[in-house]
Amino acid sequence: MPDENDELLQIFKHEASELFLRLDAALLDVEEQPGARGPVDEFMRAAHTLKGAAGIAGLGLVSEVAHAVEQMVAPLCERTDVAEPELCDRVGRTLERLRDALGRVARCDHVPPELTELAAELAQAVPTGPETTTRAAPRAELVLGEYDRVRMNVLRARGQVFHRVALPATAADEPVAWATRQIARLRKVGTVVATTPGASELERVVAEGELVALVASAADATKLAAELEQSGIAGAAVTPFVEKQSASASARQVALQSLEGSEQGVRVELGTLGELLRLVGELRLARDRFGLLGERLARELGDRETAAELEVPATRLGELAVELEEAVLGARRVPVARALRGAQRAARDAARGGARTVRLEVRGGQTAIDRALAEPLERALTALVRAFAASAAASDAGRDAETSAATLTLEARRHDRELRVHVSGPAHEPAPEFVRAWQQTLAQIGGRLELAPHAAGLVAELSLPLTTAITRVLLARVGAELYAWPVEAVKETLVVRPASLQSIEGRPGLVLGGELLGLVPLSELLGGAAGADGRAARHVVVLHAAPSALGVLVDELVGVRDVVARPLGARVLCHPVLAGAAILGDGSVAFVLRAAALVEQAIGLAQGARPAEPARVGAPAGAP
Amino acid sequence: MSGRADELEVITFRVGAEEYALPARELCELVRATRLTRVPHAPAYVRGVINLHGEVTAVLDLATRLGLGSTELGPEARVLVVDRHGERVGLLAASVGKLTHLCRDDVRPPPPVAAGAAAASLDGVAVVEGRVLHFPNLDRILAFDGPDQATDPGPRR
Structure with a gap:
């Protein structure tokens, strides 16, 4: 039987892949908009959520690394004289290593050596500052961050109500393991919005005598208590949650609510959008069945008139399904620029190691792609640009007369139902096994990679479907x-x-x-x-x-x-x-x-x- | 529904020439065995997949899995849908009998003289009105990592 912790790990990995995308995008914005506070705040929120989610999943080292990342970026909250490019570069590398290490975590109690190494390096390099948010909560007081409130608004809109669930701690058990198990059980009956102690401080559970969670569900207090009992949680005190807000918190919530309706919109999980698309698929199937019924009516009963009448609502149903699908797909799309961080870093790296600088010129960065494909796209483009840049940095071809830089061009565009990205520049063709490995990897998500000689040297065309849905x-x-x-x-x-x-x-x-x-x-x-x-x-x-x-x-x-x-x-x-x-x-x-x-x-x-x-x-x- | 704690409500079904039973609470659904789509490169005991409310669900031939031949897709054939660790799996049976109430104590370990793949995959047996009911051990039957117990060359359709 799958362990609860394994289930939790899978949930965390799914959430983490979303958070890495947010972190990458925010870091890119930090780099492009020096001194702007918005991207820094967005980065800090995502890092904080990653830290908390890792703690809930029992991945203490991941949580520590996320905390160190927060500490690395924290100076940008205070000062504007921080050298962003170097800092962003360092943070970007750390995130990349963390993402790779996380990919190797097979179980919650499994710690790959890469993760231990990273955490140890950061512990030495990054000063341990105080927690950067309101996480140091007084006992049994649920403290909500801004992101928690945004989640609550989304949950409220889905008809969920909130309860404070207090679970008496048992000293007999290892506190983090006990608390992690309880949180996994709570997640079976509702959405856990926040816990006290916070996710990264679960070892305090025994000292504080209880674990308090804010749980969203459709059930009232009595029903929720019964559901908790059924899921193996005994002795929980369930009370309706009343948030004690400070005036500023209240104002912030109002501001957030207004933001939801404006440019920022509501954050919706990819899984929810996937479920919507599945329902759109069901609508399409229903439309097809109408069509088949009409054909049978005409063929077997000779009733062509009714069959023709049936065609009208069937066609309309089909049109609505297409519109709905477009709307949902639109919500899943992100600009390709979000997947270019690694490629930009790869170009800079090559410049450091090679004889001359390499510039990456990006066109079509706003071309949209399914969020689910952004991560594999980033990995492929990073590898490609790294190969191109290493070759270009070492070669004399295509040298700019004034700067002596080699220029690589990355151009993204939509072609029918595909995203096509061309990378070109003064480079030699990479090793055949490299090309074949990436061709096979991309084929698994419906993509292709082709390389051909080009006036500038070499051009690679990477194609991916616009969506996997x-x-x-x-x-x-x-x-x-x-x-x-x-x-x-x-x-x-x-x-x-x-x-x-x-x-x-x-x-x-x-x-x-x-x-x-x-x-x-x-x-x-x-x-x-x-x-x-x-x-x-x-x-x-x-x-x-x-x-x-x-x-x-x-x-x-x-x-x-x-x-x-x-x-x-x-x-x-x-x-x-x-x-x-x-x-x-x-x-x-x-x-x-x-x-x-x-x-x-x-x-x-x-x-x-x-x-x-x-x-x-x-x-x-x-x-x- | 079973009313007493010592009472067990089971559904009986035929696999090869033998009668099997599953506790009714194990059963998610019972569907007709029609429109099975064959699965390329699957073991012989995977008879195909069905569309179960929009989910692609594998259907295993219990007879093949237990080394008891293979099940004809006749009009009586049914798929018993069970949930194992969150994954729905269909079990193909030649026919399905009625809900029967037993006393839990009626289910006993299989006799030590019983042999073969089928016996190794049993939780127990019960004798009801002169019939022998075999209780399969679904965890063992659905443990796909082990060797294929099928002795039949392949399913017939």
């Missing part, structure tokens, strides 16, 4: 089953005539655009599960994938559809060729396939051996 797929039939590929993975489709088939080492192939294209029946690639022997297959889906394109033979091409891809939760469904599943208009399920994994399968088949299973998730070897 809705996937446009090509559907093909093999036997009785339907399979899907994201359209970004499909180069083209062909109808194959037996006369045009060639033999490539005993296997079928085609000459396409002067190049040989290997053909493999999809049924073979899917281990025979597709239910057809491949002999009837006459249609070819040509997939772009590293290391080569592949022609997949299918029985029929069904068409292009927008689908909401569903994850395959069950472990028995995990296989590298399966990217997810889509529920179609008639309620049936079609598997969404990964082009790169199919190519691996095909190579294995051609070599006469069962292919080794490629890595299922995460970056392949060689990719950061």
Whole structure:
């Protein structure tokens, strides 16, 4: 059975990935707007939340590092004579190391050496200042930060009510473990807005005799007490929460409420937006079912008139679903500029180590992308720019006559349903294994990477879908089953005539655009599960994938559809060729396939051996 | 619903030639076994996936998993949906019987002479009106990391 702490760790990691994005964006703003207080405050809020959330998850060292980061940035709150670029650089590196170390934390009680090392370095380098906020709370008094109040407003708008829950501490247990367990249980019955002692000071629980939490839920006090009992929390005192506000706190809350309605808006978790998109997907399915019913009405009962009438609300439902989807997707988007911090740092680093400076010129930084893709995009762009910049710094090509700097250009733009980022400059092509590793990594999220010579030296084109929430797929039939590929993975489709088939080492192939294209029946690639022997297959889906394109033979091409891809939760469904599943208009399920994994399968088949299973998730070897 | 603490309400179902039972509280849902989508590269006991209220849910053939052959997708076939650690899984049964009330003490450990994959995956057995009810150990059956217990070459459809 999964441990509560593991569940908590997963929740924390999800929250942390959001917070890292906020921290990166705020740091970028701090750097670009020297002396401006807004970005510094935003950074401090996010760092503080990260510290608290890490404490709740029982990750004491992460909490310590987040506290050290707060201390590093704290001088900017007081003075304007701090050298921001150097400071931002140092903070950015620390965040990057923290993010990497956190990625290696497998359990709440697991401390990777990178994290210990980072915490130890910071403990020496950063003076331990006082807590920068109101966290040093008097006993049993819940103290709320501004971010807590914003969360409360959102929760209130969702019909949640707030209760103060006091849990008597037991001295028999290890305090942090006990408190962490209690908080995990509280989270099962509601949203924990704040706790006293604060998340990073849970060891004080026994000394103070109790843990007090502010819990939001739809239940009244009696019902909440019963739910707590059921979830394993005995003896809790539950009372409606009445906030004692100072005049300034009240004014601040009013100000925050007004901000919600203006330019800042309400913060909504990515998970909530994902749930909204799932519901939009359900609406689309309902629209499709209307269409199918209309067809049946006309075909089986001959009632074309009613079928035509049914078409009107079905079409309207479809239009509303599209509008709603656009609105929700809009809320998930962030500017690409947020994902460029690492790339800018990589360019600066190369300049320090190389013979000349490297300048990164950014165009199209305001192009929007799904927030869920911002992190993988940042990792890929950082790696690419690092490779380009190292090569440019060491080379004489493309030197600016006055400054002797080499210029790299990064241009982002939207192309149909994709984000395309071009990185170009006086660089040599990186090692093939580097390129292949990133091609495979990007393929896992529906992206591509291509490199080509350019007038300036080299150009890399990185493409990503604008969102992971809705996937446009090509559907093909093999036997009785339907399979899907994201359209970004499909180069083209062909109808194959037996006369045009060639033999490539005993296997079928085609000459396409002067190049040989290997053909493999999809049924073979899917281990025979597709239910057809491949002999009837006459249609070819040509997939772009590293290391080569592949022609997949299918029985029929069904068409292009927008689908909401569903994850395959069950472990028995995990296989590298399966990217997810889509529920179609008639309620049936079609598997969404990964082009790169199919190519691996095909190579294995051609070599006469069962292919080794490629890595299922995460970056392949060689990719950061 | 069971009224007394020592009473156990179970649902009975057929797997291969044998009758099995699960406590009714373990069962989330019972659905007809239609429209199974085959899963590429899955073990033989994974008969497919179904769309269960918008979630893609794996359906395991209990007979194959227990080395008792494979289940025909006849009109009587049903999928028993259970929740294991937050993940819904469907168990394919050839047919489903009625809700039956037992005394908890009626469920006994399997006899030591019982052998084979099925016996190793049992929590216990009970004799009710001359019929033997097998109580599967779902944690063991759904532990996917172990070796595939299937002896059947593959599911029939």
